[in-house]
Amino acid sequence: MASETDNRIKRKAKPVEAMTNVPLSKAAWTPEEDKKLAEVIAVHGAKRWKSIASKAALNRCGKSCRLRWLNYLRPNIKRGNISDQEEDLILRLHKLLGNRWALIAGRLPGRTDNEIKNYWNSHLSKKIKQREKHSSGSSTKEKQEVAAEQKIPDEAEVIREEVSTEEAEDSSSKPSFDVDSFFDFSVEEGPLNLEWVSQFLELDETNLGLFSQ
DNA sequence: AAGGTAGGCAACCGCCACACG
DNA sequence: TCGTGTGGCGGTTGCCTACCT
Structure with missing residues (x-):
């Protein structure tokens, strides 16, 4: 070892x-x-x-x-050194899913739910609190973020639905993003194929950008 | 140098869902 | 249909290290 x-x-x-x-x-x-x-x-x-x-x-x-x-x-486990890209992805996925660590980990090749959970609790949750202090606004967008970050699964689910609704309303000019199909693991790439990450981040620039600071 | 404390993380606990007889 | 066994998941605990006073 x-x-x-x-x-x-x-x-x-x-x-x-x-x-x-x-x-x-x-x-x-x-x-x-x-x-x-x-x-x-x-x-x-x-x-x-x-x-x-x-x-x-x-x-x-x-x-x-x-x-x-x-x-x-198990093979292909990555330990430590979470990259900026991974961190960003964790943040975005958490905004979508709340504390669904297993789901989040399922989209980060080589990472475990336990590691992501620990990383969130020790690093990211603090970062977010600091961000909140800096942005004291009260827009709908920000309320959604705060709710999603309060570890309330039901509320996070509501937020997901709100996002879907907003996407549907605004689908004329932007490519669609189907959260359910995104998390449909029945069609799975190789465990180390990061192509989906790029695709997700590209989509995020347009559709999920509403969550970004 | 010594004691206190916060941070980080491995591991366990408790609950839930599912499979099977 | 019910009871039992098993696996999966999120929450929590406990220990060690590093830092601060």
Whole structure:
């Protein structure tokens, strides 16, 4: 594993006595555990997590194994260094969807919902609050932004509908953007194909620009 | 140098949806 | 139709580091 991970493991490792007499370990994952888990998944596939946990003889529940695999061990995972483009995309997707981290992560190749959620909570939410301070206006547009950023799924859904309505009303001069088809993963490009990002950002310049500052 | 505190992040918890018998 | 098992998701916690006083 990467040295960064090793350091964290050392940091977060709990005292041995805390791990005794405990049926399932909740301590940080060790490189040995990672290796065992990866080996079992290589043989049996990433499904039936309870079975994987027992096959790997790890003192972990299936959920824990799944989380570890999805967030750290699976191939093509990107760690850290979220680019400006990715950050911008997260902001825009969050405005559309609210705290639907899994959906947002699904459109950021190599990123996990947990990473995006953490990044949002530690970086982006603060940025937005600062922006709000600077822009004290009360236009409909800004109200929509604030509502979408208040982690209220239902309200975010309403906002999405409002956006769709506005798009429909204003579709004569601008290309249409179908949010539902955008998030229809049944037609999926390769996991690392970033073409859709460019397409989305181009659309955003016209249709979703109403969200931009 | 020491203590306090905020930030960052890995991991767990609880709830929900779905599949299956 | 109902009960159970499993997986997925968002929210939250807890620990360590870095920074500040």
